Amino acid sequence: MSLRERGSQPVRIEQDVVLARQLTRKIASDCGMRLVDLTKLVTAVSELARNTVVYGGGGDMDWEVIEEAGRVGVRLVFRDEGPGIADIKLALTDGWTSGGGLGLGLTGARRLVDEFELDTAPGQGTRVMITRWI
Amino acid sequence: MERIPILQMGEFLLVTIQVDMHDQLALRLQDDLTDRIEHTSARGVLIDISALDMVDSFIGRMIATISGLSRIMDAETVLVGMQPAVAITLVELGLTLPGVSTALNVDRGMHLLRKRVGHS
Amino acid sequence: MVKLWEGVLALPLIGTLDSHRSQTVMESLLQRIVDTGSEIAIIDITGVPTVDTLVAQHLLKTVTAIRLMGADCIISGVRPQIAQTIVHLGLDLGTLTTKSNLADALKLALARLGTAAGERV
Numbered sequence: 599m600s601l602r603e604r605g606s607q608p609v610r611i612e613q614d615v616v617l618a619r620q621l622t623r624k625i626a627s628d629c630g631m632r633l634v635d636l637t638k639l640v641t642a643v644s645e646l647a648r649n650t651v652v653y654g655g656g657g658d659m660d661w662e663v664i665e666e667a668g669r670v671g672v673r674l675v676f677r678d679e680g681p682g683i684a685d686i687k688l689a690l691t692d693g694w695t696s697g698g699g700l701g702l703g704l705t706g707a708r709r710l711v712d713e714f715e716l717d718t719a720p721g722q723g724t725r726v727m728i729t730r731w732i
Numbered sequence: 733m734e735r736i737p738i739l740q741m742g743e744f745l746l747v748t749i750q751v752d753m754h755d756q757l758a759l760r761l762q763d764d765l766t767d768r769i770e771h772t773s774a775r776g777v778l779i780d781i782s783a784l785d786m787v788d789s790f791i792g793r794m795i796a797t798i799s800g801l802s803r804i805m806d807a808e809t810v811l812v813g814m815q816p817a818v819a820i821t822l823v824e825l826g827l828t829l830p831g832v833s834t835a836l837n838v839d840r841g842m843h844l845l846r847k848r849v850g851h852s
Numbered sequence: 853m854v855k856l857w858e859g860v861l862a863l864p865l866i867g868t869l870d871s872h873r874s875q876t877v878m879e880s881l882l883q884r885i886v887d888t889g890s891e892i893a894i895i896d897i898t899g900v901p902t903v904d905t906l907v908a909q910h911l912l913k914t915v916t917a918i919r920l921m922g923a924d925c926i927i928s929g930v931r932p933q934i935a936q937t938i939v940h941l942g943l944d945l946g947t948l949t950t951k952s953n954l955a956d957a958l959k960l961a962l963a964r965l966g967t968a969a970g971e972r973v
Contacts (some may be wrong), residue, residue, distance in 0.1 A: 612754040619752060619786060634879055637786060637817035638824065644788040648755070703789050706825040812922055816882035819917040834922040836889055841922070 603663045609647045609676065610656035618647040618659050626672050629663060631732050638710040639672065639730040645703035646676045646726050654678025654724055664729070671712070671731040679723040686716060736761045738768050744776040744845060745769065745807075746838075750783040758794045765798055769805050776845035777802050780838055782813025792827040799832045808848045809833065812841035853884055860961045861890040862954065866899035869907050878914045882921065891923050892961040896954050898929030908938050915948060924964070926950070928957035 609618055622643045626636045643659075650657040657678025664673050683689045689704050704726075708714040713729035734757055739746040745768055747761065765777065779795065781787065787795075799809040812835045814822075822828070833848075835841035856862045863881050865874075885893055895911065897903065903911075915925040930938075930950040938948075951957040 612756055616752050616754045623785075634817045634820055634875075637821050640786050641788050641821050641825065644786065644790075648788075648790065706789055706827070709824050709826070710821065814921045816879065816886060816917070816921065819882065819920040820879065820913075822920060823913045823916045828916050829920060834920055836886070836891065836922040840891070 602665070604661060606658055606660045608656070609650045609659045609678075612651060615644060615647040615651060619644050622661070622672070622674065625661060625663065626730070629670060629672060629732055631672070631730070635730060635732075639728075642707040642710040642728055642730075643674060645707040646674075646728065649703065649724075649726075650676045650678050650680075654680035656680075657723075669731050671729050673727065673729045675725060675727045677723065677725040682720045682722045682724055683716075683718040684720045686718065690716070733760075735764060738764060740768070740772060740774070743772075743774055743849070744778060744842070745772070745774045746778045746780070748780040748783070752786070753791065755790055758791055762794050762798055762801075766801050766805070769802055769807050774802075774807050775849045777807055777809045778838065778841045778845060779809065779811050780813050780841075781811065781818075782815070782837065784818060785815060787814070787818050787822060789825060789827055792822060792825070792829060796829050796832055799829075808845055810835050810841040810844050812837055853881060855888060855890070856894070856958055857962060857965075859889070859891045859965050860894065860958065861885060861888060861892070862894040862896060862958075864896040864899060864954075868902070869900060869910070871906065871910075874907070874910050878910070878917075881914070882917060885918065885921060885923050891965065893918055893923060893925045894928055894954065894957045894961060895925060896928045896957070897934070898954070900929075903934045903937055905941055908941055912948065919947075924949075926957045926960060928952070928954045 607617065607621065608614060619640050623636065623640050626639055647659060655678060657676060660675040662673045664671050711728040711730050715727040717725040736747060736749060736757065745765065747765065768774065769777065795811060802809045810833045814834065833844065835844050854862045861884055881893060911927060918925045926949045928951045930952055951960060
């Protein structure tokens, strides 16, 4: 996998979640990511891809092998034109431990990656960007 | 329709998950298992995930649900073979599966089930 | 990492544990557990001078991961001050098994395995 290689694939139906996992596994593995880090990344991808399908009404996953300050990483963006998230604070509250939150698995995914950015507003769709360094 | 096979061994049910499951397949497994427990009056369920290189919150919750439902139906569930990277990730996710018994492999898992179900 | 007995692995930790090092060490331990089929791992922290929040949380995560895999873990070398730190941090001690020294931890491990073996007969 060479630097700045990139691509995009649709995340519209359930099977696309599986495809997203498999593609991410391949990209990260080709880059030489360690198994534990790779597993965390693939798991985060599964959570976010599912959100895109189930709550976002379907969208896309953009991926890119990036280089920043001498280190290589895998960056993914999940974007949809869905309803957006009204209460970001609530969405980023742990779902299953406190019983609150929105159960979107966003906090979980956030813990599994090095960088996490959430861009959303009601009626504006949702965009989540994650990065895991090699 | 794609289904994950459930094997019956006496009063125990054995499930080996070897495919990357999409959500519907996982839910189908949950339903199939609970049906089989009821129809066979199974006393134990062994779920082998040694081939799974990823368990996310959906699958994690499915496992916890199966464990809870089977207990209600008087069956014990044991989860075996979780890979280290998967275990580390689940802990990081905050999904610790309390109430789900675990064992290193099918052999130990069956031993644990027999012990729990009251055999020597 | 040492195989102390059939089914018992011991990991003596020495020196200060920085985040990266402790992660790789723990990952090796988990893999060894699977490779050897060891049901009990003893993590000995006698040689660790300070146990702060990060180290304590990391130990707890390791124990949880080991349990998810189907084995169990005993932390040995827990001095009174460390026990206090862990309690102070409000961590869930309920499920953590600790011993003040490695010998006691091994005794407990063998007792647990012995019970299991006894029941196998």
